[in-house]
Amino acid sequence: MFSAEREYTTARSLLGFVELIAWVVAVLGLILALVGFASGGVFGMMSSGFGSRSHVPFLARLVSAIPGMIIAYGGFAGVAWAQVQRATVDTASMTRMILELTRRSAATNRHNSTTSPISGQAKPPTKKSQSSSADWASDKRKNSGRPADALVEEEYKGVEIYKTNHGNYVGEQWFPNIDRARKFIDGQSDKSGQ
Known part of the structure; x- marks a missing residue:
């Protein structure tokens, strides 16, 4: 065998x-x-x-x-x-x-700090892993850090919000529900618009 x-x-x-x-x-x-x-x-x-x-x-x-x-x-x-x-x-x-x-x-x-070493799925965010305004612009364009099984749930203010069994993602950023993902996009849009 x-x-x-x-x-x-x-x-x-x-x-x-x-x-x-x-x-x-x-x-x-x-x-x-x-x-x-x-x-x-x-x-x-x-x-x-x-x-x-x-x-x-x-x-x-x-x-x-x-x-x-x-x-x-x-x-x-x-x-x-x-x-x-x-x-x-x-x-x-x-x-x-x-x-x-x-x-x-x-x-x-292990090189990707937002990925769980056991499951390979993105972990919930910590204060250290919050995206900065500069990271926000690149994540908004490429969305390459999202899990492979993620599907686009909606596009909010030009940014795709992805849905998995584990929650929602904007880029590599994890959110427990879509409302928090929208608030994050609102906050990042405000920071990048300044």
């Missing part, structure tokens, strides 16, 4: 062995159930015609097959358990790979 199969090799090997043994038990249980049904078990041995169907009632044959069916059920349950545990190991491997990818992505995003 891929590199994830190289992790947890002991667990994978042990679960493969357990699954193999469980399959053997399941097959032997099915064989035992068939033999028990065909021979009639103890009832068939007590009858004069061992294995003849005429002397052993159907219910007796069914009862004789029950131990084999129980063993087969145990074997199939063991196979299912081993497969569930293997899926758990696969999940652990995939989670580790996702974590590594997230850490690599965070390392590339």
Whole structure:
């Protein structure tokens, strides 16, 4: 498959062995159930015609097959358990790979102070990250700092306000709602107009 199969090799090997043994038990249980049904078990041995169907009632044959069916059920349950545990190991491997990818992505995003190192989404603003009037003019033209999933909600005073699941953005600036984004645009327009 891929590199994830190289992790947890002991667990994978042990679960493969357990699954193999469980399959053997399941097959032997099915064989035992068939033999028990065909021979009639103890009832068939007590009858004069061992294995003849005429002397052993159907219910007796069914009862004789029950131990084999129980063993087969145990074997199939063991196979299912081993497969569930293997899926758990696969999940652990995939989670580790996702974590590594997230850490690599965070390392590339650390140069941008307005981006969260975990999610890559813009963080709510702090007083240090408020845009100055000079930054406002360049952000107004390019809007390159907005998240990739942002959609234009409206254009207010010539400035696009973007909407995401996390709030609204004007450039890289985050706002919890559109009214605050409008107030920000009003304030920046006043500063740049002076």
